[in-house]
Amino acid sequence: MRKLYFLVPGTGGKFACGGLWAELKTFKLAQQVCSADVVTYKQRETDKLFLDDLLQQPNLDDVIFVISWGFDIAKLAAKLQPYHVVYHAHSAGYKFNLPASIPIITVSRNTMGYWGQKSPNSLIYYLPNEISAEFKNLHLERDIDVLVQTRKSSEYLLNQLIPALQQQCQVQVVNSYVEDLPGLFNRAKVYLYDSAEYWAQQNVSEGFGLQPMEAMACGCQVFSSVNGGLSDYLDPGFNCDKIAGYSLKYDVKRIMKVINSGISPTLSEAFFAEYRYENIMKRLQVILAELNEFFDHKQHHPGNIPSLTRGRLFKLFIQKINSKFRKKYFQGL
Known part of the structure; x- marks a missing residue:
């Protein structure tokens, strides 16, 4: 099995974020299946390989470069064109296309659907993000009525909904790194998450949305937007509630109803099984085996399925118009 090089711009500092x-x-999961290393390509780090140095080495046919940083993908794909490359797709909506020679691993079915339409000749796989075992309901007394993290939150949530809730219940707003996030989720009755506005400004989608699922696993009632990858697992009325529903007053009414009920939601562990370690590892082993088989084939055989380029789509459109015209013409004879 080929060695994997996971390409990231850097492993800390200005590059620190949920996607990283x-x-x-x-x-870390891939290291349990095959040999793997982290490679940086913007920020040199003393204990990490650097891409430009690595590309000076001969015999890179036995490695696979895993690229994932959305805004850099187009340049990286061009730079690594002679090599074996896989795109690990988190968010969708970036303005680039990929050749069929680059397989795509998506973290959500929402992103998989996007690439299934945009890159129909590529190999595409689904590997959701892992929800660590530490995110579980400890059945403790919950002393926080409403919990919200400021990052990615909408103006409505921060400037209207939270102030309105603070007049009626105990609200904790988090605007910095939390050391014990599972512990914090286990103290909260309700967790609020509203990222649609944030991602609309970025012009890309919510890739997965870890926090709402982590909160659900810890027994919080989640009020969330359902944009992008969140739509994979959130089901308003059944396992969560939709936030920003019609009016501020209606949001407050629904949230206070949950708080005053004193009832904690109970989702079976079967619901989370798809995102737990055991399932992720099984899927990862299958995907990596298929990728190695594909790159064995690609080394000796060129791709020959026509791509959905603008030119080809225009040609198909003209063919469709001509076909309709001929059909009407012959029907009129």
Whole structure:
């Protein structure tokens, strides 16, 4: 099995974010299946390989480069064109296309559907993010009525909904790194998450949305937007509630109803099984085996399925118009 090189711009500092942590978590999982290393390509780090140095080495046919940083994908794909490359897709909506020679691993079915339409000749796989075992309901007394993290939150949530709730219940707003997130979720009755506005400004989608699922696993009632990858697992009315529903007054009414009920939601562990370690590892082993088989084939055989380029789509459109015209013409004879 080929060695994997997970490419990230850097592993800390200005590059620190949820997407980076998710990628490094996948790297750790991959190390349990095959040899893998982290490679930086913007920020040189003393204990990490650097891409430009690595590309000076001969015999890179036995490695696979895993690229994931959305805004850098187009340049990285061009730079790594002679090599074996896999795109680990978190968010969707970036303005680039990929050749069929680059397989795509998506973290959500929402992102898989996007690439299934945009890149129909590529191999595409689904590997959701892992929800660590530490995120579980400890059945403790919950002393926080409403919990919200400011990052990615909408103006409505921060400037209207939270102030309105603070007049009626105990609200904790988090705007910094939390050391014990499972512990914090286990103290909260309700967790609020509203990222649609944030991602609309970025012009890309919510890739997965770890926090709502982690909160659900810890027994919180989640009020969330259902944009992008969140739509994979959130089901308003059944396992969560939709936030920003019609009016501020109606949101407050629904949230206070949950708080005053004193009832904690109970989702079976079967619901989370798809996102737990055991299932992720099974899927990862299958995917990596298929990728190695594909790159064996690609080394000796060129791709020959026509791509859905703008030119080809225009040609298909003209063919469709001509076909309709001929059909009407012959029907009129």
